[in-house]
Amino acid sequence: MPKNDVELEFIETEINVRYAETDQMGIVYYANYLVWFEVGRVAWCKAKGFHYAEMESTDKRYLMVAEAHCRYKAPAFFEDDITVRTGLVRATDRVIHYCYQICNKSTGQLLATGETKHVVADMSLRPSRLPNRYRKYFGLPEVKITNYE
Amino acid sequence: MPKNDVELEFIETEINVRYAETDQMGIVYYANYLVWFEVGRVAWCKAKGFHYAEMESTDKRYLMVAEAHCRYKAPAFFEDDITVRTGLVRATDRVIHYCYQICNKSTGQLLATGETKHVVADMSLRPSRLPNRYRKYFGLPEVKITNYE
Amino acid sequence: MPKNDVELEFIETEINVRYAETDQMGIVYYANYLVWFEVGRVAWCKAKGFHYAEMESTDKRYLMVAEAHCRYKAPAFFEDDITVRTGLVRATDRVIHYCYQICNKSTGQLLATGETKHVVADMSLRPSRLPNRYRKYFGLPEVKITNYE
Amino acid sequence: MPKNDVELEFIETEINVRYAETDQMGIVYYANYLVWFEVGRVAWCKAKGFHYAEMESTDKRYLMVAEAHCRYKAPAFFEDDITVRTGLVRATDRVIHYCYQICNKSTGQLLATGETKHVVADMSLRPSRLPNRYRKYFGLPEVKITNYE
Numbered sequence: 370m371p372k373n374d375v376e377l378e379f380i381e382t383e384i385n386v387r388y389a390e391t392d393q394m395g396i397v398y399y400a401n402y403l404v405w406f407e408v409g410r411v412a413w414c415k416a417k418g419f420h421y422a423e424m425e426s427t428d429k430r431y432l433m434v435a436e437a438h439c440r441y442k443a444p445a446f447f448e449d450d451i452t453v454r455t456g457l458v459r460a461t462d463r464v465i466h467y468c469y470q471i472c473n474k475s476t477g478q479l480l481a482t483g484e485t486k487h488v489v490a491d492m493s494l495r496p497s498r499l500p501n502r503y504r505k506y507f508g509l510p511e512v513k514i515t516n517y518e
Numbered sequence: 519m520p521k522n523d524v525e526l527e528f529i530e531t532e533i534n535v536r537y538a539e540t541d542q543m544g545i546v547y548y549a550n551y552l553v554w555f556e557v558g559r560v561a562w563c564k565a566k567g568f569h570y571a572e573m574e575s576t577d578k579r580y581l582m583v584a585e586a587h588c589r590y591k592a593p594a595f596f597e598d599d600i601t602v603r604t605g606l607v608r609a610t611d612r613v614i615h616y617c618y619q620i621c622n623k624s625t626g627q628l629l630a631t632g633e634t635k636h637v638v639a640d641m642s643l644r645p646s647r648l649p650n651r652y653r654k655y656f657g658l659p660e661v662k663i664t665n666y667e
Numbered sequence: 668m669p670k671n672d673v674e675l676e677f678i679e680t681e682i683n684v685r686y687a688e689t690d691q692m693g694i695v696y697y698a699n700y701l702v703w704f705e706v707g708r709v710a711w712c713k714a715k716g717f718h719y720a721e722m723e724s725t726d727k728r729y730l731m732v733a734e735a736h737c738r739y740k741a742p743a744f745f746e747d748d749i750t751v752r753t754g755l756v757r758a759t760d761r762v763i764h765y766c767y768q769i770c771n772k773s774t775g776q777l778l779a780t781g782e783t784k785h786v787v788a789d790m791s792l793r794p795s796r797l798p799n800r801y802r803k804y805f806g807l808p809e810v811k812i813t814n815y816e
Numbered sequence: 817m818p819k820n821d822v823e824l825e826f827i828e829t830e831i832n833v834r835y836a837e838t839d840q841m842g843i844v845y846y847a848n849y850l851v852w853f854e855v856g857r858v859a860w861c862k863a864k865g866f867h868y869a870e871m872e873s874t875d876k877r878y879l880m881v882a883e884a885h886c887r888y889k890a891p892a893f894f895e896d897d898i899t900v901r902t903g904l905v906r907a908t909d910r911v912i913h914y915c916y917q918i919c920n921k922s923t924g925q926l927l928a929t930g931e932t933k934h935v936v937a938d939m940s941l942r943p944s945r946l947p948n949r950y951r952k953y954f955g956l957p958e959v960k961i962t963n964y965e
Contacts, residue, residue, distance in 0.1 A: 393842045396840075438588075540691035
């Protein structure tokens with residue numbers, strides 16, 4: 370059962386809207402919010418104490434996206450300062466579930482909310498498990514030494 | 519109530535995966551599926567008999583995205599031929615709801631499914647209504663002449 | 668005659684490489700350097716005392732790209748901290764010429780150099796002139812009041 | 817010495833401008849032309865008889881971009897049909913040099929011209945040589961069996 374948003378710990382990071390991210394409607398193109406979610410996940414990992422880049426390069430595990438959802442409430446504009454708030458909804462050693470809030474930093478207005486679900490995969494993109502040393506970052510109990518990977 | 523997928527008429531269009539669309543996992547980056555959904559919508563409009571570009575430039579109406587959802591089932595790779603199948607789930611003169619199937623053209627494998635919801639907006643990005651002459655494309659009954667916009 | 672790089676004043680801004688910016692070669696896709704140049708230009712404007720967004724929205728002038736050039740010397744990787752250094756090579760009230768250096772912030776290594784040339788355009792994308800109040804930012808002499816726009 | 821444009825054989829491919837490719841100026845964002853150049857290169861390889869994807873996956877050789885240049889002559893708009901014309905300027909087994917013409921398909925108007933230079937690299941992104949079996953595609957003489965790679 371996903372925790373209530375109020376209970377969730379959100380990690381914040383900031384971005385400034387790039388010209389490249391706008392479209393001819395004069396607002397940020399909708400697919401770019403998923404890029405911002407990814408920026409939020411990277412910041413979340415860093416805040417927890419590890420680099421996502423290392424999980425890939427050293428431990429050969431990927432967090433493949435299985436599902437993404439975004440609700441757009443108000444547009445974002447070029448040069449706006451944006452706050453990306455990222456929370457961990459739920460994690461097992463096979464599936465990670467994040468949620469996001471995209472806000473205008475100056476006004477505090479909520480621009481979008483979203484969620485992504487990820488499956489842990491190995492280098493061949495087959496389902497795998499979170500390496501033991503990453504379990505603590507996702508709030509999972511340590512596994513005993515007999516549970517070798 | 520959304521129609522059953524079986525009843526839906528899907529409009530198909532094809533794309534070839536670009537190098538720019540891949541990421542360092544060696545597969546298509548997840549946000550690009552929303553770009554493909556948009557390519558699908560444009561093809562859907564064309565198949566119905568109008569250009570989305572004209573709805574914007576001539577009639578000053580935009581289909582702003584209010585919600586987007588994608589479920590990723592299998593990865594897409596560089597140079598893959600992709601079929602984007604776009605169906606209209608439901609339409610009013612204020613809200614349009616599309617669904618999508620992304621398939622590998624050669625194998626027929628379903629790679630992803632998705633949905634987007636759009637609100638009709640005017641040039642100031644305020645909620646508006648579909649111009650009368652577009653109603654028929656979305657399966658809406660003609661309005662009588664007394665119902666001026 | 669473009670000034671020597673040594674004489675140029677460079678404005679610096681920083682970015683962190685996004686996963687979305689990588690490609691299946693495992694490095695940043697080459698077109699993204701032009702996006703970074705744009706981020707550099709926006710930072711340059713801010714450092715000079717104005718917002719590029721305002722030049723568009725308030726003064727209805729655009730800096731349309733007429734030419735872009737990039738030399739790639741070493742790859743950039745996911746999560747790298749990047750320094751974008753932007754300098755003004757030359758400006759008239761019709762043509763603006765910028766140059767860029769892209770460096771790895773941690774190592775200081777020069778990853779790429781580039782240049783862009785822009786023509787001042789009006790809302791109809793026709794050649795125009797820099798509004799008077801922006802001349803000083805580009806090192807151009809003030810025009811006398813009789814030179815009305 | 818690069819050949820005259822007139823002598824060059826151009827391979828043509830077509831694309832339709834995506835909404836995602838526009839920016840708030842209402843035209844195609846300048847970095848996307850480099851994506852189109854890449855689409856042109858992939859079409860060129862296919863026309864010559866091989867898949868660039870295979871050169872990477874089977875032969876472990878990459879064509880890393882060393883330089884890119886684009887001159888923008890007229891804007892491209894959403895839903896425009898674009899012709900990308902790609903020619904090989906010069907090739908050695910270490911360096912490949914392409915040129916491009918971007919045209920509006922309906923009007924024939926030249927929108928942009930460009931060039932890219934690539935170095936052949938191995939999986940570690942170190943300078944390498946074109947595998948022998950690809951030499952013919954780039955107009956290079958066959959090497960004798962004694963010239964082992």
